[in-house]
Amino acid sequence: MNKNEKDWIDITSGVNVRKCMRCGKCSATCPSYDEMEYHPHQFVYMVEKGDIEPLLNSKSLYKCLTCFACVERCPRGVEPAKVIEAVRLTAVRKQGNNHLLPDQIPDMLDDDLPQQAIVTAFRKYTK
Amino acid sequence: MQRIGVFVCHCGTNIAATVDVKAVAEALSHEPGVVVSQDYQYMCSESGQELVKNAIKEHGLTGVVICSCSPRMHENTFRKAAASAGLNPYLVEIANIREQCSWIHKDIASATDKAIILGKAAVAKVHLNAPLTAGESPVVKRALVIGGGIAGIQTALDIAEAGFDVDIVEKEPTIGGKMAQIDKTFPTLDCAACILTPKMVEASQNEHITIHSFSEVSDVKGFVGNFTVTIKKKARYVDETKCTGCGLCTEKCPMKKVPNEFNMGLDNRTAVYIPFAQAVPKVATIDPNYCMMLKNGKCGVCSKVCSVGAIDYKQTDKFIEQKYGAIVVATGFNPIKLDKYDEFAYSCCPDVVTSLELERLMNAAGPNGGTLLRPSDKTHPHTIVFVQCVGSRCDDEKGKPYCSKICCMYTAKHAMLIREKYPDTEVYVFYIDVRTPGKNFDEFYRRAVEQYNVHYIKGMVGKVTPKADGKIDVQASDLLANEQLHINADMVVLAAAIEPDKTARPLATMLTTQMDTNDFFTEAHPKLRPVESATAGIFLSGACQGPKDIPETVAQASAAAAKAIGLLCKNSITCNPCVAHSDELMCNGCSACEKVCPYGAITYQDKEFRMPDRSTAIRRVASVNPAVCQGCGACTVACPSGAMDLNGFSNSQIMAEVDAICK
Numbered sequence: 001m002n003k004n005e006k007d008w009i010d011i012t013s014g015v016n017v018r019k020c021m022r023c024g025k026c027s028a029t030c031p032s033y034d035e036m037e038y039h040p041h042q043f044v045y046m047v048e049k050g051d052i053e054p055l056l057n058s059k060s061l062y063k064c065l066t067c068f069a070c071v072e073r074c075p076r077g078v079e080p081a082k083v084i085e086a087v088r089l090t091a092v093r094k095q096g097n098n099h100l101l102p103d104q105i106p107d108m109l110d111d112d113l114p115q116q117a118i119v120t121a122f123r124k125y126t127k
Numbered sequence: 128m129q130r131i132g133v134f135v136c137h138c139g140t141n142i143a144a145t146v147d148v149k150a151v152a153e154a155l156s157h158e159p160g161v162v163v164s165q166d167y168q169y170m171c172s173e174s175g176q177e178l179v180k181n182a183i184k185e186h187g188l189t190g191v192v193i194c195s196c197s198p199r200m201h202e203n204t205f206r207k208a209a210a211s212a213g214l215n216p217y218l219v220e221i222a223n224i225r226e227q228c229s230w231i232h233k234d235i236a237s238a239t240d241k242a243i244i245l246g247k248a249a250v251a252k253v254h255l256n257a258p259l260t261a262g263e264s265p266v267v268k269r270a271l272v273i274g275g276g277i278a279g280i281q282t283a284l285d286i287a288e289a290g291f292d293v294d295i296v297e298k299e300p301t302i303g304g305k306m307a308q309i310d311k312t313f314p315t316l317d318c319a320a321c322i323l324t325p326k327m328v329e330a331s332q333n334e335h336i337t338i339h340s341f342s343e344v345s346d347v348k349g350f351v352g353n354f355t356v357t358i359k360k361k362a363r364y365v366d367e368t369k370c371t372g373c374g375l376c377t378e379k380c381p382m383k384k385v386p387n388e389f390n391m392g393l394d395n396r397t398a399v400y401i402p403f404a405q406a407v408p409k410v411a412t413i414d415p416n417y418c419m420m421l422k423n424g425k426c427g428v429c430s431k432v433c434s435v436g437a438i439d440y441k442q443t444d445k446f447i448e449q450k451y452g453a454i455v456v457a458t459g460f461n462p463i464k465l466d467k468y469d470e471f472a473y474s475c476c477p478d479v480v481t482s483l484e485l486e487r488l489m490n491a492a493g494p495n496g497g498t499l500l501r502p503s504d505k506t507h508p509h510t511i512v513f514v515q516c517v518g519s520r521c522d523d524e525k526g527k528p529y530c531s532k533i534c535c536m537y538t539a540k541h542a543m544l545i546r547e548k549y550p551d552t553e554v555y556v557f558y559i560d561v562r563t564p565g566k567n568f569d570e571f572y573r574r575a576v577e578q579y580n581v582h583y584i585k586g587m588v589g590k591v592t593p594k595a596d597g598k599i600d601v602q603a604s605d606l607l608a609n610e611q612l613h614i615n616a617d618m619v620v621l622a623a624a625i626e627p628d629k630t631a632r633p634l635a636t637m638l639t640t641q642m643d644t645n646d647f648f649t650e651a652h653p654k655l656r657p658v659e660s661a662t663a664g665i666f667l668s669g670a671c672q673g674p675k676d677i678p679e680t681v682a683q684a685s686a687a688a689a690k691a692i693g694l695l696c697k698n699s700i701t702c703n704p705c706v707a708h709s710d711e712l713m714c715n716g717c718s719a720c721e722k723v724c725p726y727g728a729i730t731y732q733d734k735e736f737r738m739p740d741r742s743t744a745i746r747r748v749a750s751v752n753p754a755v756c757q758g759c760g761a762c763t764v765a766c767p768s769g770a771m772d773l774n775g776f777s778n779s780q781i782m783a784e785v786d787a788i789c790k
Contacts, residue, residue: 016486021520023559024604029470033611041606073470073589075521 005090006050013086017048019076026070029086032074036060040070040080047083052090061088062099062125100125129160129254132188134179135247136170136195138225143168145229148238151194154243158250162186172203179205180212190218190253193539194246196225215258217704217775222249244757244788247606251787257778259704264754266352266700267452270691271296271678273344273634274457276304276685277323277677278669280330282455285688287335291695294337294449295330296344298630301406304459308389308483310490312677313540314571320405320492327407340408343630344444347454347637350755351664352700354451362442363400364413364421369437372409376429377401385417387494391484393502394494399429399438403492411437438609453664453691454638456648457684458631460670462623463518467525471517471621477502479619482534484694485541499549501618504597507615511545512601513538513556514588518624520559527624527645532674534622535562539575541620546579555582555614565676584612591619623672639725642666647670659689665685666690705775706756707763709749711736713770720762720771728755729762 010017026040033039036045040058046055055061061084070080092098100121133155148166157163163182165177170193182188191214193205198221200753206216224242232238269285272279283481286293304314307327309319312721314697316719323762330336339358346357380397387396398417411429419426430438462483465473471478478501480488501508505614506661515534518526533556542554561583563569586604593599601614627646635642640660641649648667651659658667668687669680694700709720711734721729731747738744749770751762763771763778772778 004564019522021559023516023587023604024585024606025589027589027611028602028604029604030589030611039609041604041612042609069589075523075526077522127244 002104005052006047009047009052009083009086009090013035013079013082015079015082015086017044017078017083020044020048020078021076023075025073025075026078029069029073031067031069032063032065033061040064040084043084043087044078044080047087051088055087056094061091065086088124098126128164129189130187131158131190131192131250132158132182132186133158133164133192133194133240133250134170134175134182135164135166135224135356136175136244137166137168137192138170138196139168142195142225142229142242142664145232145235145236145238146224146242148194148242150239150394151224151242151246155192155194155246158247160190161250164710169196171204173308176204176208176527179208182575183212183214188214190220190256192220192222192246192249192253194222194224194242194249196222197221197227215221215260217259218253220249221328222246232578241606246785247790248787249782252780254527255518255777255783256775259774261704262698262702262753263629264350264352264695266695266704267354267450268592268695269293269449269451270453270455270695271344271354271356271449271451272455272457272668274304274459274628274671275299275302275330275340276340276457276459276668276669277306277326278459278671278680279455279457280323280326280491281302281681281684282457282688282691283330283336283667284326284333284453284669285685286695287333289688289692289695290335290433291692292335292337294339294358294451296339296342298341300341300363300400300412301408302330302338302340303401303403303405303407305483306677307403307405308391308486310486310493311540311544313536313564314567316540316544324405326409327405328502331407338408339447339563340410341412344634344637349450350726350757352694353451353754354454354664356449356451356454358447358449360445360447362415362444363410363416364418364438364440364442365411366437366442367408367410369435370410370433371435371437372401372406372411373434374401374561375432376411377435378620379432380427381426382417382419385414390487390494391481393484393487413440422591442588453666453694455666455668456631456634456640456660456671457639457668457687457689458628458634458671460625460627460674463527463626465621465623468517468621469591471514471588471619472591472593472599473621476591476599476619478508478593478599478617479591479620479621480634481623482537482541483623484622489541489544496594499545506550506617507549509551510553510614510616511555511618511620512588512599512603512614512616513542513554513620513622513624515556515558516587517621518714519622521624529624529628529645530562531568531622531624531676532562533625533676536565536568536571536676538620538622539572539581542581543571543575545581546575546581548661553582555584555601555616557584557586557588559585559587565678586612588619625670627671631671638662638665653708658683658690666693702754703758704753705758705773706753707771707773708753708757709751709766710770710772711748711750713768714748714766715768715770716749717767718749719765719767720749723761723765724756725759725761726755727756728752728757 151164210216222245268294345359348355382398386392487493519531586606588603590602666687668684
C-alpha cells in the first residue's frame, strides 16, 4: 500500500472514507454501474484499505459521469464521486499518463461539438 | 479557628495515574486552616470513609475537602459519612480532580498543578461554608402520566396497582397509541389489539385511574412531590358523560371524506368519529376542521340522531388544575416524514408505503379488511420490496443519526406474514446490517430466511421508479454478488426512521427536563438511572427516551412506575437547603429575580422598614419560597444590587474560590 498516495487522495477529495457504513446506495444509484469494473462503493472501500493501484489502472475511472447522484443520496455524506475524482487526478498527474493528447483533437472535432466539451475533456483526461 | 481536613483519593489509577496524589496532599497540608491532609486508594470505600470519620472525631474538624470524582458521583456518600461523625453534611466540599482533571489531561506535572489549584479553591470555599439544615416538604399522593400509549398505560396500571391515584393525559381522542395501529407483534406474532385492548379496558375501569383523553398538558409548576399541572381538555363537541359510543352519529354524518389518521390516511372517516372499534373512552369526537355545522352552521345531523343528546356544538376548551407528586413522561414516537426522499418516490407513488401504513393495509380493521392489496388499483401484489434504514443511521439533515432499533424485526415480521398468507408473493428485503439482539429475535429473523424463503439482499435501494404499466422499477445494490439489480416490483415498503413526538420538546421546557439533540428525553444516568430524568420527580417511560420495541417499553414503563411509587410512598421528602434568600435591606424591588426564576419561587411583598431617621417606610422586597426554590442561582446573577444570595454557593464563597485559583 502506498501511504503517500492514500494521503494524497484523502486530501484532494476532502472525503473521510471511514464514514462509509457499506450500504451500497452509491452503487445502487449509479447510472454508469454496468460500464464499471470497480463500482462507487468499491472505490470508497479500496481507498480506505489503501488498495489504490488497481483503481489507478482501471478504465472505471473514466466511466464516472460525475452526475453526483451518489453524493446526493449517500446517507453518510461520504461523497463517492469526489473520491473517484481524486483517484482520477492521481492517475492523470502521473508523468505520461495523459489520456487525451492535443494531437488527437482535430480527428474528434465535428460541428455539433461545443468548445466547452473539449475544455472539459482536457480537464478530465489530461494533467 | 477553622480546622479543615483534606482527603485526596487515588480512585485506583483513575486519578493516581495522571495526578501525583501524594504531592497534592502535601501541598494542601500547608493551606491555612488545614490540620490534616491524607491520600488513600479508594476514599469512597468503607475504610476510606472510616478514615474521614476518624479524622473528623480525632482532630475536631470544622470542614472537610475531598479531592475525588465529580460531586454528582459521591458528594452524598461523603456528606453522609460526615453527618455520621457529627459534622454538618454541608461543611463537606468536593474538589473534582477526576472528570475535570485526571481524565482530561495527560501530562502528570500540569495535572498535579491543576489538582492542587482545585483543592486550594475548595479549601478557600469551605472556610466560608455554613452549616445548613434540610427542610421537608409533603408529597402529594397522586401521579400524572403524560401519554396514553402502551408505555403510559402500563405505568398507570402499575402505579394504580400500588394503590395510588393516577391520571393519564392523552392528546388523541383514545388511548392506545401506536401499538393500537400495529397488526401483529414480534417475535410471537400475536395480534397487537388482542393483547393491548384488555389493558386499555383495565385502565379505564381501574378506580385509581382517570383518563383525560383529547387533552394536553398546558402548564407545569412546582417541584418534586408537589407539582401543579394545568390540563387543557380540548373541545370534542360531544359530552363525554352522556355519549354511549353507539356510533349512530358516525354512520349518519354526511361529511365522509376526511382522511382517517388511524389508518394512516389510507381511507376516509366522517367528521364525527370514533377512531377505532375498541377505542377507550368509546366516545365520539367532532373534527372542527371538517364538520359543516361548526364551519358554517349548516347540518346538525349528528345532534338530531343522537338519542342521549350528547352533541354540544358550543363546547369550548376547558382547563383543569390538579396537584401531583410525580410525573411520568410517555410521549412516544412517530415515523419520520419521507417527503425529502425523492429517490424512493414515496410522495408520487401510492404503492410505495411506510411500514406503519403496511400494518394498516394488513390489519383486519384496516382499509382493505385485512386483505393485502395495492393502494393504487386494489390488486394483489406479487413482488414486494422492503427497504431498511430509510432515514436511520444518516449523517445528513434529511435523516436521523441513530439506529431506529425496531425496523429489522418488524420487517422480518412483515416479510414472514406476507409469505405465510400469500405464498405466491416474492419478498425482497434490502438491508445494510440485520440487527436482531433480543430474546428469540435472531431466531425469528432466521426463520424468515430459512423457513419462509424471504430474499435478504445485502445492499441498499438507490432508486425507485414508478412505470407506466403500474409496476415499480427498484434499482438496488447486491453487494455480496457485486451487481446492480433491477426488480420489477408491485409494492415497495420503506422502514422509516422513528423520531420523538413533536409535543415532547415544549413539554420538556415546561418540565425543565433535559433532551438530547434528537429530542429524546435524557435519563439521569445512562446506565444506573435509566428511567429517571435529571429533574427530581419526573420519570421517563417508553420511546420518548429512545427507540424501543414493545417488550422493552413495557419493562421501562414498569420501572418508571416503581420509581414513581417509591416517591409517592413517602410522606415527605427532604428539600435541598442550598436555596436562594434575599437581603431585604439591599433589595430594591426591581423584579429582575422574579422574571428569571424558572420555578416561580420568588414573590414580592410590601414590608415595613425602620429608616435611619427613625421613620417607617413601606418598601417592596423579594422573598423566596424555599420549598419551591431549586437553587439554580439564576436570581443571584440577575440581581443588580447583590441582594440575592444562594446558601452553599454564596457570592463570597465563589469569589473566594476564584481568588484561590488566581493567587
